[in-house]
Amino acid sequence: MNPTSPQPASPGANPTSTPTAPASGSGRRMGHLYPRVAQYLVDNPDSPLKVRQITQAIGAPSSGAVFEVLKKMAAVGYATHIRDPHHRFQITPAGIAAAGTLPPPAPRGASSGARSRSGKRKPVTRPNGELYLPRKLAGGTDIEVLRRLRAAQMPVLLYGPPGTGKTAMVEAAFDDLLTVAGTGDTVVEDFVGNFIPLPDGGYEYVYGPLVVAMRDGRPLLVDDATLIPPRVLSVLYPAMDGRRVIHLTAYRNERVEAADGFYVIAGHNPGVHGAVLTEALASRFGVHIEVTTDWDLARRLGVAARAVAAAIDLNNELAAGTVTWAPQLRELLGFARLHKTLSLATAVSNLAGRAPDHDREAVIKALATHFGTTVTALSLGPQH
Structure with missing residues (x-):
């Protein structure tokens, strides 16, 4: 079958006008681009607009640069950021009132990955x-x-x-x-x-x-x-x-x-x-x-220290080639959630059961060593 001349439907594009020539290099700076983006949102306040639609309408050189401006507007309450699943933005009353002026700087330490007073990076x-x-x-x-x-x-x-x-x-x-x-x-x-x-x-x-x-x-x-x-x-x-x-x-x-x-x-x-x-x-x-598992992070996120120690031993065995599987951060976070939801013994048994059949014996041995108890994979028992 050869479909004939259908119109393309782009999940990330909704062009409403012919793109104009790119602005000059100075237009890449937020101080020059922000008023144009803000004014377009003010002129079209009735519905959320896609990034590409705004970029084409104002003739901006980069949708990435426009997206950065829009995110800054959303961060200070000048625009609403909607994900459905595409990124769309709509002007807010505060944004209308402030149109033509640059947004205030973000609060100290509010940017992604900013440091807290303790010196640690914020989530x-x-x-x-x-x-x-x-x-x-x-x-x-x-x-x-x-x-x-x-x-x-x-x-x-x-x-x-x-x-x-x-x-x-x-x-x-x-x-x-x-x-x-x-x-x-x-x-x-x-x-x-x-x-x-x-x-x-x-x-x-x-x-x-x-x-x-x-x-x-x-x-x-x-x-x-x-x-x-x-x-x-x-x-x-x-x-x-x-x-x-x-x-x-x-x-x-x-x-x-x-x-x-x-x-x-x-x-x-x-x-x-x-x-x-x-x-x-x-x-x-x-x-x-x-990218390896951050063991300190696992402990900070509530994973029992003995589970982390067992995982480290198993990862050393993985590096040596004696096993083909070892728990990583994903499995350890699942361990912590199950520990909190049911019990520590259940979380240990479940971690043993997550191991592949050919590595399960080694995983059970490591868990038994660090928890000082007999370990079996999580399974159903007889009827009550």
């Missing part, structure tokens, strides 16, 4: 509402470093065991993030989009997350990238290199150019069955960062 809220505690990296924090690398257009490959917090870190760093969850069944259409059937029997082309991220100047996380077949991943390469352009061969050979702010991050879980880090993929990422 950053992820899109799902959970808090992320920044970790040290390259003289700063992981959040700060990822944002600097995005500004420098240096793609990052995060690698480490599943459950160490790779995805959480990226979500905390970029609240305009789009994600492709990689599997062995991921296809090119999962990146670029595809035709979908309509109730009336027709078809329309819906753009995929790669296209939306390129056009809106947003970051794209390719999670579990090394599970995706290499021939599929190659769709990313022209978007990431100096060309920063792809062509939608399945839809009119449409040309898609990357806007400022577009950025690619990938996650890799070494040792996971089916994960293959090819030279072609590794070479596209100029920065490789290992």
Whole structure:
């Protein structure tokens, strides 16, 4: 079947006017861009507006820069930030009253990853509402470093065991993030989009997350990238290199150019069955960062010290190759929640049961050593 000439429906775009020529370089500074963004919201107060729609309407050079202005407006109450799941903004009465003036500076220490009086970094809220505690990296924090690398257009490959917090870190760093969850069944259409059937029997082309991220100047996380077949991943390469352009061969050979702010991050879980880090993929990422479980953080988040000690021993065995699985932060946080909800003994038994069959004996031994008791996997008993 060959669908004919359907109109594209982009989940991240709603163009309402023809883009004008980009503003001068000085327009990139917030002091120049903010009044234009604010005035457009004031002139269109009746409904939330998408970032790309605002960018095109005011002829701004970058949707990423417009998004930063909008977030600053929302932070001081001048705009309402709506995620449904796209980022949309609507002017507030306070924003209307303040139109034409720059927003006041954020309260001291209010920015993402800001330091508290104790010197520790404050948590950053992820899109799902959970808090992320920044970790040290390259003289700063992981959040700060990822944002600097995005500004420098240096793609990052995060690698480490599943459950160490790779995805959480990226979500905390970029609240305009789009994600492709990689599997062995991921296809090119999962990146670029595809035709979908309509109730009336027709078809329309819906753009995929790669296209939306390129056009809106947003970051794209390719999670579990090394599970995706290499021939599929190659769709990313022209978007990431100096060309920063792809062509939608399945839809009119449409040309898609990357806007400022577009950025690619990938996650890799070494040792996971089916994960293959090819030279072609590794070479596209100029920065490789290992992400391991933060044991101190696990303790701070309420994980029993004996559970952390057992996990450390098992991770040492994992590094030595004597086991193929060891608890990471994800499993330890689940342990803490179950401990609080039911009991410590139940949490220990459940952690034993989460281990793969071929590693369960080693996990039970480590748990028994540190908890000083017999450990069995969580299972049902006889009827009462």
